[in-house]
Amino acid sequence: MYPPTLREITVEMSNLYSTQTKGKQLNLSMDELLTFYGILIASGYSSVPRRHMYWSVDNDVHNESISGAMRRNRFDDIMASVHVVDNTKITDDPFFKVRPIFSELNHSYKIMPFHEWLSVDESMIPYYGRHGCKQFIKGKPIRFGYKVWSLASSSGYMYHMEPYCGSHTLLPETGLGQGPSVIIGLAEQAQVPQGCKFVHDNLFTTLSLMDEMTKRGYGSSGTMRQNRLFDVSFTPRNAFMKLPRGTSEVLCQGEKLLVRWKDNNIVTVATNMEEKYTETSVKRWNRHRRAFDNVQQPKCISRYNEHMGGVDLHDLQVSRYHIAIRDVIGGTIDLLTFSRIVSQSLLQRRVLLDLHVPMFPSSSRSSAVCGYLGSRASPQRLAQSLLPGCQRSPGDISDQEMPSPTSTFQPTAEPLGPGCDGVV
Numbered sequence: 001m002y003p004p005t006l007r008e009i010t011v012e013m014s015n016l017y018s019t020q021t022k023g024k025q026l027n028l029s030m031d032e033l034l035t036f037y038g039i040l041i042a043s044g045y046s047s048v049p050r051r052h053m054y055w056s057v058d059n060d061v062h063n064e065s066i067s068g069a070m071r072r073n074r075f076d077d078i079m080a081s082v083h084v085v086d087n088t089k090i091t092d093d094p095f096f097k098v099r100p101i102f103s104e105l106n107h108s109y110k111i112m113p114f115h116e117w118l119s120v121d122e123s124m125i126p127y128y129g130r131h132g133c134k135q136f137i138k139g140k141p142i143r144f145g146y147k148v149w150s151l152a153s154s155s156g157y158m159y160h161m162e163p164y165c166g167s168h169t170l171l172p173e174t175g176l177g178q179g180p181s182v183i184i185g186l187a188e189q190a191q192v193p194q195g196c197k198f199v200h201d202n203l204f205t206t207l208s209l210m211d212e213m214t215k216r217g218y219g220s221s222g223t224m225r226q227n228r229l230f231d232v233s234f235t236p237r238n239a240f241m242k243l244p245r246g247t248s249e250v251l252c253q254g255e256k257l258l259v260r261w262k263d264n265n266i267v268t269v270a271t272n273m274e275e276k277y278t279e280t281s282v283k284r285w286n287r288h289r290r291a292f293d294n295v296q297q298p299k300c301i302s303r304y305n306e307h308m309g310g311v312d313l314h315d316l317q318v319s320r321y322h323i324a325i326r327d328v329i330g331g332t333i334d335l336l337t338f339s340r341i342v343s344q345s346l347l348q349r350r351v352l353l354d355l356h357v358p359m360f361p362s363s364s365r366s367s368a369v370c371g372y373l374g375s376r377a378s379p380q381r382l383a384q385s386l387l388p389g390c391q392r393s394p395g396d397i398s399d400q401e402m403p404s405p406t407s408t409f410q411p412t413a414e415p416l417g418p419g420c421d422g423v424v
Helices: 004-022 030-045 051-055 064-069 072-081 099-111 178-190 207-215 237-241 299-307 310-320 335-347 349-354 362-374 379-386
Strands: 117-126 134-136 144-153 158-163 197-200 219-223 248-253 256-262 266-271 279-286 291-298
Touching (some): 004 072, 004 099, 030 051, 030 072, 030 335, 051 064, 099 158, 117 178, 144 178, 178 197, 207 219, 219 299, 237 266, 248 291, 256 291, 256 299, 266 299, 279 299, 291 299, 335 349
Parallel strands (some): 117 197
Antiparallel strands (some): 117 144, 134 144, 144 158, 219 266, 279 291
């Protein structure tokens, strides 16, 4: 969930916004905010055409946990007022209204140690409205939306993200071009330790980036565009395309290794992490023989393919259970199970408080998360360690002792009368 500091900011600014725009007190509490978050998460895996149907008395759409945790009108009031900034203190930042979310999340991501292999790429947040920072990227799964520069591990864990907003993007200018500035800026802002290895595509890779990353003690590997090779003496592209599949060329420039390889198309990779050129064998389909051929592939290209997809993997995990109400974890665990446990725990928070169940400090939960991730713990254990309301020490949590998600709430349905479809 959101860091505690961001939750406190959300409560304060939402109450302030309601007073400023509506002239009445919202009186949003921390418990209500967590319940509100729980409803949003639940909407990601239990969706209905209209959000008011969660409170409907009809059996086919009624959601007992949601309707029992918060009344419909109260949810609408919070939905209309939730804010994280003071609207009277506008800045030149196009993402001024959500900047605290990025800042606090980037800070909370550092709970996990840095992976040796890091992937840099662009993510897209889908958006079809009107905004000066909305982007269109042809060929992407999400073509319209906000572009976010992302730094993630090769396994999909996000370490830092920065929304792209033109000249207002909060990344340092290095004078090496946009691509190198993004990678170096993410490395600086995320405080990546020396020795980590960055993998990136041809949008970012230049020869000057390789030199700068070497000076800073980072490994770097990425595909390169033809127009960035300048005076590199490779075989002309048209002539190289006529050579058989698996043909490669190798050039060394200082500590950089430049490799060109013929597959279905020509692939050019630059890296500063290879002391010598090596190859590995891969299989490629031969449509003439209708069988697989063994083809020699440069080892640097094999490593690039292995570690490049970290940001895409993170995007895939996020896209599976998007919050359905409008106006989180990577790895190999079951995301649906994780989302359900987080949602139910937040919805049942009031019951836990009424029973005077002791809460774990956040430091204990952080330690538990690190331990469970390292031991491939079950989703139930991981979710319990993250949530407020865990009443046992991490070592005592048992999967068999998980409470039933639907056994706590018994909502009192108050029909609204003819023509109405819910409980308020």
